[in-house]
Amino acid sequence: WAVFPLGDTSTITFTARLISSPVTNSAAVAWTSLPIDPQINGLPVQISTHNTQSTERWYDPLDDVNIYSVTDTVAINAPNTGGTNDDDEDASLPNTLPKTGFAPNRVTLIPDQPAEKEYSATEVWLEVPRLGLKMPIVGVPVVGADWDVSWLWNEAGWLEGTAFPGWEGNSVLTSHVTLANGAEGPFAKLGDLKYGDRIIVHAYGSLYVYEVRQNRTISPYNTTVLQHEDEAWITLLTCEDYNEDTNTYSNRIAVRAVLISVTEDKANSAASNIR
Numbered sequence: 001w002a003v004f005p006l007g008d009t010s011t012i013t014f015t016a017r018l019i020s021s022p023v024t025n026s027a028a029v030a031w032t033s034l035p036i037d038p039q040i041n042g043l044p045v046q047i048s049t050h051n052t053q054s055t056e057r058w059y060d061p062l063d064d065v066n067i068y069s070v071t072d073t074v075a076i077n078a079p080n081t082g083g084t085n086d087d088d089e090d091a092s093l094p095n096t097l098p099k100t101g102f103a104p105n106r107v108t109l110i111p112d113q114p115a116e117k118e119y120s121a122t123e124v125w126l127e128v129p130r131l132g133l134k135m136p137i138v139g140v141p142v143v144g145a146d147w148d149v150s151w152l153w154n155e156a157g158w159l160e161g162t163a164f165p166g167w168e169g170n171s172v173l174t175s176h177v178t179l180a181n182g183a184e185g186p187f188a189k190l191g192d193l194k195y196g197d198r199i200i201v202h203a204y205g206s207l208y209v210y211e212v213r214q215n216r217t218i219s220p221y222n223t224t225v226l227q228h229e230d231e232a233w234i235t236l237l238t239c240e241d242y243n244e245d246t247n248t249y250s251n252r253i254a255v256r257a258v259l260i261s262v263t264e265d266k267a268n269s270a271a272s273n274i275r
Helices: 268-273
Strands: 024-029 046-048 051-055 070-074 120-128 134-138 158-161 169-174 198-203 205-216 232-243 248-265
Touching: 120 158, 198 232, 205 232
Parallel strands: 134 158, 169 232
Antiparallel strands: 024 070, 046 051, 120 134, 120 198, 158 169, 198 205, 205 248, 232 248
8 A cells, every 4th residue: 555544444355266275374464663654765764863763663573562563364174065965966076166167368278188088968958048048968077076178169068966957956057158269158148147037958859948046156166056956956057257367267157947847849850950
């Protein structure tokens, strides 16, 4: 600050990703005995011309008198993400939500996709009328401790370990907010969905119609949106709030919708037009 008045307060916020747990964060603040700025050369101002020691006193960690300082620490632990175990959904899901977003407005180079990592095709596709989306759904497996969604393009990725789209349980689909070429991804406008909007899954001659019940911005560690449901729900996920300094997205958008009807899919042939 150029000027920080006496009695004022300030909050400094850091955005960081916790790599290991726990971490101890320490902060220290030091001040001087008088509200006087130092000289241009950084030395303290002499109060009296008759006393060379009449200067503002600074914090000295080895001095019992000049103790103008305070410190504090806080232990930071990884959040409790809650369980996702139930019948058809796997208890060993990753503990962070997928990273479906590249840096906007610039090209990100990604390696060639090995044949063994090719996504599993399905005969299922997704339609979101409000967003004008019609896109195939592919299966994204858990690789190691995460879902590898780098090679998604104009598809929705069904996350392994969640219910298959249309089945009872919580079916979780994700797609990029920003593509590797820097352009907007299929889920760039996911945050625009509102209560009552329709999400449609076309699967094996049936039309599964869901209605949006919730649209939230959440932490990447909030895996409660993956939790099992006794009825048929669908959850759409993508990244939100790109941070230029860390080259990561700070948050996720989660849209949750409940199944309201299942009918014959008279437009099933349209699937061939989106592949």
